[in-house]
Amino acid sequence: MDIHCRLGQTYATAGGLHEGREQFLAALAVPGSKTHVFEYARAEAGLATCRAV
Secondary structure, X not given: OHHHXXXXXXXXXXXXXXXXXXXXXXXXXXXXXXXXXXXXXXXXXXXXXXXXX
């Protein structure tokens, strides 16, 4: 999950919102992702940022 969050943030910062959103969605799709509270919240926040722009 961490690598997807990092990639998502990198893409979003570079202006690749679609690619960033895909990475955040991939992080949220990891089986058992809700048990990783910090990473799950990070992916949700990143996804919201990509949608807001």
